[in-house]
Amino acid sequence: IYYYLIATPFYSTRAEFVIQQADSAATGLGGLLKGSSFATSQDSIAVQGYLQSQDAMIRLDADKGFRAHFSLPHIDRLQRLAPDASNTAAYKVYKRNVKISYDPTEGLVKMEVIAADPGTAVEFANALVGYAEEQVDQMTKRLREDTMTGAREGYLAAEQAMIDAQRRVIDLQ
Secondary structure: OHHHHHOOOOEEEEEEEEOOOOOOOOOHHHHHHOOOHHHHHHHHHHHHHHHOOHHHHHHHHHHHOHHHHHOOOOOOOOOOOOOOOOHHHHHHHHHHHEEEEEEOOOOEEEEEEEEOOHHHHHHHHHHHHHHHHHHHHHHHHHHHHHHHHHHHHHHHHHHHHHHHHHHHHHHHO
């Protein structure tokens, strides 16, 4: 009776995306594994972890009104979120309605977002994909900064070695 007469119909949006690493001057084992699913699996797992986190739910609420949507009066009592619900209660609703998984065989992050209307489901899914892109950008930015720091240190060491060699040549002359 509940499913036929009382339950609010919900709509699902599914998305799949691949996290790829940008080309870089990777050498050694890193260069050997670059482009493989192993090279990007850590990034994919990190993105999956973020999208499943309470931080992502809080951000989705601030940006797109997650709590307000699931507190709408036309949603049945069993599925409705109380307007004054705690973050813990809202997060339970988030985990029930946003499912993220990583498939290492295909290298895909799979996402399903459920909402009370199809437009909202798509809006929430697009926002979460955007958050995933930002996470990857932040991870690659740190990698670039670390690479540049190492390159600068190597350059300064090589420059100092050249100056020292020039001094020895002058001393010998």
